[in-house]
Amino acid sequence: MKNILIINGHEKYGASEGKLNQTLVDRMVSILSEKNNVRTTIIQNGYNNEEEHQKFIWADVVIYQTPIYWFSVPGLLKTYMDEVYEYGVFFKGGDQYGEGGLLTGKKYMLSTTWNAPEYAFGDPSQFFKGEKLDDALAHLHRVQKFLGMEPLKSFACYDVIKNPRLDHYLSGLEAHLQEVLSVNQPINN
DSSP, rough: OOOEEEOOOOOTTBBSSSSSHHHHHHHHHHTTTTEEEEEEEEEOOOHHHHHHHHHHHOOOEEEEEEOBBBTBOOHHHHHHHHHHHTTTTTTTOOTTTTOOOOOOOEEEEEEOOOOGGGGGSOTTTTTTTTOOOHHHHHHHHHHHHHHHHHHHOOEOOSSSSSSSSHHHHHHHHHHEEEEEEETTOOOOO
């Protein structure tokens, strides 16, 4: 049995109330809690820095479920990182910049929702000019690398405003969790 922390980074923005992100978190909890210990944080509901420190220390895997607003995470999730990722708990100085992460041996997964359509990624003639999902999320991967964590394959739901496909997103999430976390058995490090 492994310890999994799922962070819902949604922040209400315009008409977006976060139903999809919460549905994805709920599905992850349902699937992963069958064979693992699962805790959650819903940032929009508030949090205590010390409790969050303890959750990260406890966790073997951290899953960030977040919408992408203007090509990054919501401001509230960024504030969470600024407040919770404390020196001496998450990182310390290293011989080279980017070394000194204290969360070594832990893995993380980015699960994101995008208004961008999937075809916008990977094709040089489209908006992202050939960049794939993880290229567009490189800044978020660097944050986790700075903390010492190792990535699992990212997951994304695309075109969530103009062309929502909830059943497709949920079946894709289940398949993704099966692939990267072997949900039929405890997660292997």
